[in-house]
Amino acid sequence: xxxxxxxxxxxxxxxxxxxxxxxxxxxxxxxxxxxxxxxxxxxxxxxxxxxxxxxxxxxxxxxxxxxxxxxxxxxxxxxxxxxxxxxxxxxxxxxxxxxxxxxxxxxxxxxxxxxxxxxxxxxxxxxxxxxxxxxxxxxxxxxxxxxxxxxxxxxxxxxxxxxxxxxxxxxxxxxxxxxxxxxxxxxxxxxxxxxxxxxxxxxxxxxxxxxxxxxxxxxxxxxxxxxxxxxxxxxxxxxxxxxxxxxxxxxxxxxxxxxxxxxxxxxxxxxxxxxxxxxxxxxxxxxxxxxxxxxxxxxxxxxxxxxxxxxxxxxxxxxxxxxxxxxxxxxxxxxxxxxxxxxxxxxxxxxxxxxxxxxxxxxxxxxxxxxxxxxxxxxxxxxxxxxxxxxxxxxxxxxxxxxxxxx
Amino acid sequence: xxxxxxxxxxxxxxxxxxxxxxxxxxxxxxxxxxxxxxxxxxxxxxxxxxxxxxxxxxxxxxxxxxxxxxxxxxxxxxxxxxxxxxxxxxxxxxxxxxxxxxxxxxxxxxxxxxxxxxxxxxxxxxxxxxxxxxxxxxxxxxxxxxxxxx
Numbered sequence: 001x002x003x004x005x006x007x008x009x010x011x012x013x014x015x016x017x018x019x020x021x022x023x024x025x026x027x028x029x030x031x032x033x034x035x036x037x038x039x040x041x042x043x044x045x046x047x048x049x050x051x052x053x054x055x056x057x058x059x060x061x062x063x064x065x066x067x068x069x070x071x072x073x074x075x076x077x078x079x080x081x082x083x084x085x086x087x088x089x090x091x092x093x094x095x096x097x098x099x100x101x102x103x104x105x106x107x108x109x110x111x112x113x114x115x116x117x118x119x120x121x122x123x124x125x126x127x128x129x130x131x132x133x134x135x136x137x138x139x140x141x142x143x144x145x146x147x148x149x150x151x152x153x154x155x156x157x158x159x160x161x162x163x164x165x166x167x168x169x170x171x172x173x174x175x176x177x178x179x180x181x182x183x184x185x186x187x188x189x190x191x192x193x194x195x196x197x198x199x200x201x202x203x204x205x206x207x208x209x210x211x212x213x214x215x216x217x218x219x220x221x222x223x224x225x226x227x228x229x230x231x232x233x234x235x236x237x238x239x240x241x242x243x244x245x246x247x248x249x250x251x252x253x254x255x256x257x258x259x260x261x262x263x264x265x266x267x268x269x270x271x272x273x274x275x276x277x278x279x280x281x282x283x284x285x286x287x288x289x290x291x292x293x294x295x296x297x298x299x300x301x302x303x304x305x306x307x308x309x310x311x312x313x314x315x316x317x318x319x320x321x322x323x324x325x326x327x328x329x330x331x332x333x334x335x336x337x338x339x340x341x342x343x344x345x346x347x348x349x350x351x352x353x354x355x356x357x358x359x360x361x362x363x364x365x366x367x368x369x370x371x372x373x374x375x376x377x378x379x380x381x382x383x384x385x386x387x388x389x390x391x392x393x394x395x396x397x398x399x400x401x402x403x404x405x406x407x
Numbered sequence: 408x409x410x411x412x413x414x415x416x417x418x419x420x421x422x423x424x425x426x427x428x429x430x431x432x433x434x435x436x437x438x439x440x441x442x443x444x445x446x447x448x449x450x451x452x453x454x455x456x457x458x459x460x461x462x463x464x465x466x467x468x469x470x471x472x473x474x475x476x477x478x479x480x481x482x483x484x485x486x487x488x489x490x491x492x493x494x495x496x497x498x499x500x501x502x503x504x505x506x507x508x509x510x511x512x513x514x515x516x517x518x519x520x521x522x523x524x525x526x527x528x529x530x531x532x533x534x535x536x537x538x539x540x541x542x543x544x545x546x547x548x549x550x551x552x553x554x555x556x557x
Contacts, residue, residue, distance in 0.1 A: 354409055
């Protein structure tokens with residue numbers, strides 16, 4: 001596709017034809033999860049109808065077919081984030097599991113009592129709680145780099161937290177609550193200058209920003225498939241091969257072994273060492289189909305479309321009296337988090353739903369961010385490649401009407 | 408524009424949201440319990456002044472959505488002068504009305520609270536309406552610790 005044709009793209013997503021409470025669906029909850037194109041839905045139907053069997057096991061035709069498709073998805077992920085090798089792509093059920101995997105393997109092997117882990121004040125709970133659990137298990141300490149009122153990391157304070165006790169930096173690439181895109185390249189350079197490895201939580205960034213893990217030089221990168229137009233229950237842990245090689249396995253079971261006796265077990269090579277049990281075969285193949293779909297449109301075109309939507313929405317939102325945007329970082333992805341004077345986000349959510357508009361109202365699994373801004377919750381509209389200016393008009397009209405109704 | 412929501416957001420609810428009744432602290436309260444809905448961040452503190460088993464005064468502080476604010480505001484009005492047993496009976500009636508287990512809740516007993524019956528059609532919002540009453544329930548049982556809807 002050379003020209004970005006949003007109307008044509010919308011035809012690819014069957015759910016966008018749904019009526020919600022009698023109105024056209026306006027789906028603006030993409031930061032929670034994205035809708036799926038027909039190509040992804042078809043890929044799952046195709047696997048189960050024609051290609052399905054267990055992977056890495058049988059000599060029979062279907063097992064070979066299934067394995068080929070499953071491994072082809074791994075190669076697609078590798079190319080999508082420009083990893084050096086398929087061995088660096090570990091399939092997990094989501095970004096959350098990937099963070100937990102790193103905490104419980106790399107973390108337990110390398111982080112000891114008194115050591116420090118540095119995160120930021122804008123993390124999702126999934127990049128806070130696994131580290132808190134590790135700290136509790138090991139006696140290590142979680143340090144939090146602060147943000148300013150616009151929702152940007154205070155870089156100087158982040159740098160000051162890095163010292164000889166710091167054993168890992170775990171930072172969100174793009175904040176789900178604020179939309180802030182972190183200066184990850186500079187973060188990684190600062191950490192690496194002190195020999196500290198960096199994990200990037202890319203759950204929110206992956207559908208919006210072209211990611212090149214080798215150019216970034218991050219040590220770990222994690223993301224979920226379901227925010228990338230792929231099925232739920234798919235996720236990726238990227239890790240540098242040298243790190244993954246020496247990390248202990250995560251879970252024990254089938255597929256992750258080379259040889260088992262009752263006295264000892266020899267573990268399988270990468271990436272299988274970290275993939276115990278039958279994986280989520282069909283959905284991973286669906287993730288491969290989602291990447292094909294995105295590549296056909298092109299990340300730069302998607303990013304440009306979303307940036308235009310965010311600009312349009314931000315400009316309109318600023319004209320609404322009593323609306324306060326939460327998160328106004330210079331570098332920002334397609335998320336508009338806001339609060340209205342004297343109207344609770346849950347009321348906003350219910351009222352907009354009655355107009356067919358799906359937004360998120362709540363703490364966005366980022367309670368510390370809510371505390372920082374001293375709000376119980378925010379309303380959040382988040383945009384994807386299939387959203388339009390007209391949908392933003394519907395949203396803004398809806399907001400203005402509900403302000404009127406509340407009086 | 409919001410015709411579909413008329414059952415949920417009745418004018419009485421807007422009124423109580425704009426001007427919550429009994430929105431104050433009772434300094435010498437006999438019972439004080441905090442209620443919290445972690446899903447949406449609704450937070451309230453309920454104060455009761457008792458004379459024997461009669462609730463002589465009720466008030467609240469906190470912040471929440473229109474449904475939870477109206478619910479606690481209406482509750483503090485209706486329970487004043489009621490005995491603990493009467494308040495408990497109202498709690499049970501209210502619970503029936505909002506969770507929809509019984510279509511034939513006692514409309515007469517519930518009185519003004521019937522404006523909140525609409526939440527039964529909105530499962531995501533039921534807890535907004537019931538937070539106040541679960542907090543009252545804890546207060547009537549003389550529990551000291553904060554209660555949570557989750």
